[in-house]
Amino acid sequence: MIDLSFKAHSAHPNETLSTLLLIIYNCSDQVLTTRGRRLAKSREAAARSARETAKAQQRWKSAKDAAKKHASGLQAHLSRTFSRKKDTPDPEKLKILNQSKPDIDDGLPISPHPSTSGVSLSSPVPSEGKKKEPSELMQIMHKIEEDPDCYEGFSIGAEDTNVGNVPKGKQINTHSQIFKYAYAQLEKEKAQQQEYKDLTFSGVVKMATNHEIRKRPLIEISFKDLTLTLKAKNKHLLRCVTGKIRPGRITAVMGPSGAGKTTFLSALAGKAIGCNMTGLILINGKNISIHSYKKIIGFVPQDDIVHGNLTVEENLWFSAKCRLSADLPEPDKVLVVERVIESLGLQQVRGSLVGTVEKRGISGGQRKRVNVGLEMVMEPSLLILDEPTSGLDSASSQLLLRALRREALEGVNICMVVHQPSYALFKMFDDLVLLAKGGLTVYHGSAKKVEEYFAGLGIKVPDRVNPPDHFIDILEGMVATERSSGVSYEELPVRWMLHNGYSVPPDMRQNATRLELFSTDENLNYETNPSNAGTAEQSFAGELWQDVKGTVELHRDKIRLNFLKSKDLSNRRTPGLFQQYRYFLGRVGKQRLREARIQAVDYLILLLAGACLGSLANVSDQTFGAVGYTYTIIAVSLLCKIAALRSFSLDRLHYWRESASGMSSLAYFLAKDTIDHFNTLIKPVVYLSMFYFFTNPRSSFADNYIVLLCLVYCVTGIAYALAIFFEQGAAQLSSVLLPVVMTLIATRPQDSEFLKILAKFCYPRWALEAFVIANAERYSGVWLITRCGSLLKSGYNLHDWNLCIIILTFIGIVSRAVAFFCMVTFQKK
Numbered sequence: 113m114i115d116l117s118f119k120a121h122s123a124h125p126n127e128t129l130s131t132l133l134l135i136i137y138n139c140s141d142q143v144l145t146t147r148g149r150r151l152a153k154s155r156e157a158a159a160r161s162a163r164e165t166a167k168a169q170q171r172w173k174s175a176k177d178a179a180k181k182h183a184s185g186l187q188a189h190l191s192r193t194f195s196r197k198k199d200t201p202d203p204e205k206l207k208i209l210n211q212s213k214p215d216i217d218d219g220l221p222i223s224p225h226p227s228t229s230g231v232s233l234s235s236p237v238p239s240e241g242k243k244k245e246p247s248e249l250m251q252i253m254h255k256i257e258e259d260p261d262c263y264e265g266f267s268i269g270a271e272d273t274n275v276g277n278v279p280k281g282k283q284i285n286t287h288s289q290i291f292k293y294a295y296a297q298l299e300k301e302k303a304q305q306q307e308y309k310d311l312t313f314s315g316v317v318k319m320a321t322n323h324e325i326r327k328r329p330l331i332e333i334s335f336k337d338l339t340l341t342l343k344a345k346n347k348h349l350l351r352c353v354t355g356k357i358r359p360g361r362i363t364a365v366m367g368p369s370g371a372g373k374t375t376f377l378s379a380l381a382g383k384a385i386g387c388n389m390t391g392l393i394l395i396n397g398k399n400i401s402i403h404s405y406k407k408i409i410g411f412v413p414q415d416d417i418v419h420g421n422l423t424v425e426e427n428l429w430f431s432a433k434c435r436l437s438a439d440l441p442e443p444d445k446v447l448v449v450e451r452v453i454e455s456l457g458l459q460q461v462r463g464s465l466v467g468t469v470e471k472r473g474i475s476g477g478q479r480k481r482v483n484v485g486l487e488m489v490m491e492p493s494l495l496i497l498d499e500p501t502s503g504l505d506s507a508s509s510q511l512l513l514r515a516l517r518r519e520a521l522e523g524v525n526i527c528m529v530v531h532q533p534s535y536a537l538f539k540m541f542d543d544l545v546l547l548a549k550g551g552l553t554v555y556h557g558s559a560k561k562v563e564e565y566f567a568g569l570g571i572k573v574p575d576r577v578n579p580p581d582h583f584i585d586i587l588e589g590m591v592a593t594e595r596s597s598g599v600s601y602e603e604l605p606v607r608w609m610l611h612n613g614y615s616v617p618p619d620m621r622q623n624a625t626r627l628e629l630f631s632t633d634e635n636l637n638y639e640t641n642p643s644n645a646g647t648a649e650q651s652f653a654g655e656l657w658q659d660v661k662g663t664v665e666l667h668r669d670k671i672r673l674n675f676l677k678s679k680d681l682s683n684r685r686t687p688g689l690f691q692q693y694r695y696f697l698g699r700v701g702k703q704r705l706r707e708a709r710i711q712a713v714d715y716l717i718l719l720l721a722g723a724c725l726g727s728l729a730n731v732s733d734q735t736f737g738a739v740g741y742t743y744t745i746i747a748v749s750l751l752c753k754i755a756a757l758r759s760f761s762l763d764r765l766h767y768w769r770e771s772a773s774g775m776s777s778l779a780y781f782l783a784k785d786t787i788d789h790f791n792t793l794i795k796p797v798v799y800l801s802m803f804y805f806f807t808n809p810r811s812s813f814a815d816n817y818i819v820l821l822c823l824v825y826c827v828t829g830i831a832y833a834l835a836i837f838f839e840q841g842a843a844q845l846s847s848v849l850l851p852v853v854m855t856l857i858a859t860r861p862q863d864s865e866f867l868k869i870l871a872k873f874c875y876p877r878w879a880l881e882a883f884v885i886a887n888a889e890r891y892s893g894v895w896l897i898t899r900c901g902s903l904l905k906s907g908y909n910l911h912d913w914n915l916c917i918i919i920l921t922f923i924g925i926v927s928r929a930v931a932f933f934c935m936v937t938f939q940k941k
């Protein structure tokens with residue numbers, strides 16, 4: 113019998129470690145919060161300082177304008193006086209003239225210094241001889257005038273067009289300096305915007321022409337006869353859509369529900385799968401794949417795919433770091449993110465967790481804005497948004513549109529689906545694509561001219577009715593237009609085609625008979641057209657076959673899309689694999705710390721399992737404790753697999769979004785696995801701290817730990833593969849079933865050769881052998897030959913410990929490779 117007291121004593125440090133871990137995990141969120149709070153303080157101080165400086169500049173500018181105005185008024189007055197009284201100079205006025213002299217010359221810079229200008233900024237006409245202490249404002253302005261760099265990132269010249277570029281030769285290293293720079297730039301931009309108050313109309317044009325706004329690479333997309341047909345059902349989703357979306361403009365895509373708006377956006381973004389696409393899509397006039405520009409294309413999906421356990425700021429920062437150009441200096445990245453936070457009105461919630469369905473975070477509207485912000489922070493050239501204003505109130509929608517308008521000023525091509533925009537919102541769009549059911553164009557052109565076009569067809573918007581609502585109602589068939597205009601809503605697509613001189617597909621000519629532009633012979637031709645024979649009723653077997661064929665084709669399309677490699681023409685060098693791995697590592701680490709309670713529960717369950725199984729198992733028998741170790745393998749496999757499933761099954765959609773935007777799948781996978789290594793290292797300690805204490809096996813703690821470590825590594829890899837390959841429910845079920853079935857196979861008496869071979873493919877066999885060998889090696893009181901004989905009965909070999917460890921590790925590596933392959937092949941969309 114082994115000395116129990118020694119074993120019990122040696123187990124204490126493990127218990128202490130487990131308790132310590134639980135404490136750390138419970139407090140981990142606090143650590144993050146405190147760190148975030150410190151950063152926020154530095155940022156707020158910088159923002160305050162930038163605001164104060166901007167205010168000072170504003171006051172300085174007003175004072176300067178007032179002084180100039182006063183001086184020019186005085187000059188005009190004096191010149192009038194002089195022209196009248198050339199010979200009789202008035203000594204009093206001359207005195208004033210002398211006093212104002214430095215300000216008269218408009219071309220010269222005006223010195224705000226009271227001693228040199230002689231004109232106080234706070235009071236344009238100072239009382240003579242009154243020596244005032246320079247005001248605080250004067251001191252600041254004086255300082256700025258003498259040394260423009262004394263206020264970091266702040267340049268007094270309104271002519272400074274260096275928006276978004278770190279001043280040359282200037283060291284901006286610390287957080288506080290970076291924030292100061294970013295906020296100073298933001299304040300400057302705000303002042304510019306204030307000058308051109310409303311960013312919606314002429315102000316925008318003015319701003320675009322008067323200020324050198326940094327332009328991004330331009331992307332124009334033109335499409336001709338774009339037709340999408342669902343492969344499975346031979347149903348048209350889009351038909352003969354022709355037009356273009358242009359850089360620097362906001363295009364709204366509208367139409368009744370199910371008209372094909374999302375399909376249209378997907379086709380533009382090269383994401384339409386399961387469809388046959390005909391027609392032409394040209395990027396900047398060239399027939400190139402849109403995927404060549406994926407690094408500078410932002411796609412905002414209809415659903416808000418945002419990380420719930422990250423704060424608003426963390427979400428935005430992650431997207432910015434991974435997708436902005438790697439060459440962009442850090443201060444400019446801060447500026448980009450801060451600008452998006454400001455423009456989307458997210459300042460108040462920047463530090464709040466986004467939240468999930470179970471754990472409430474920010475509001476739905478704010479979440480929607482974060483969803484858009486994720487794409488805005490990567491400075492796209494083409495921004496495609498699917499219903500970004502749905503669920504937002506009018507004020508929030510307008511705020512979002514203003515933010516997008518600013519993007520458009522930089523040359524971004526913005527195309528978005530909108531539902532029921534208010535008139536104020538509608539006026540903010542440049543272009544409009546109006547789709548009817550069946551994906552047919554009813555109008556495509558300037559949003560301002562849509563009413564004119566419909567008026568030309570005799571369709572007028574009644575008084576006090578919102579024009580977009582009226583047009584959608586017409587397209588839904590809810591408003592009859594035939595009586596008033598003689599045009600039915602079904603005719604509108606053909607009318608549009610005829611209006612533009614596009615060729616009308618034969619099957620649509622039927623609808624156009626009333627227009628009397630086609631002869632009935634042509635319609636007869638259409639009716640006998642074999643391409644239409646597909647609409648004939650199919651048998652049940654035929655339909656089933658179509659469905660199966662469609663599903664297979666859909667999967668084939670998905671896989672082809674995932675492996676599609678296009679030459680990168682975006683001219684943007686995003687961070688490489690290692691850098692992205694670092695970013696992912698930071699993010700996953702944070703997420704795990706925030707889920708600390710879940711992890712703590714995992715550990716508690718493992719502790720309990722260790723205690724229960726340890727007290728049930730008996731080691732001092734002929735099998736060298738095989739029974740206890742069998743329980744251990746099942747319990748640890750089950751618990752670790754279920755926990756590891758969470759790593760990949762919960763954020764599938766996020767992965768889809770991120771990989772579609774060009775982020776590295778390998779970096780994502782490796783980062784998750786690396787963070788899980790922490791659990792791989794700790795969980796065996798936690799379990800053994802109880803199990804080892806209760807069972808007191810002959811083998812050392814280190815031996816048990818190494819085997820358990822390899823086992824956890826192995827089952828974690830298997831869990832990854834299950835999580836990625838199956839849906840969540842199926843993955844959980846198989847994670848439970850697999851360890852039980854495999855352990856049963858591994859522990860069955862292996863009478864047949866088949867069972868022997870089968871057992872070799874079961875990881876529990878190798879884990880069990882390693883545990884048993886480690887135990888058997890320490891039975892020094894028993895003859896070696898007796899021990900070997902006993903082991904051979906179970907098919908084990910005393911010298912195979914290393915082999916078992918290698919096989920377990922190998923299964924872990926192979927299953928990870930399989931999981932990664934499945935991820936890049938099946939999980940992307």
Ligand SMILES: Nc1ncnc2c1ncn2[C@@H]1O[C@H](COP(=O)(O)OP(=O)(O)OP(=O)(O)O)[C@@H](O)[C@H]1O
Pocket residue numbers: 342349367368369370371372373374375376385386
């Ligand atoms: N993969 C697909 N399989 C089957 N039908 C599809 C598929 N994709 C689109 N459709 C069908 O095409 C039509 C257009 O869908 P789409 O989602 O583009 O409409 P939408 O105008 O965006 O609608 P909503 O405004 O309600 O979101 C719908 O009838 C839809 O059922």
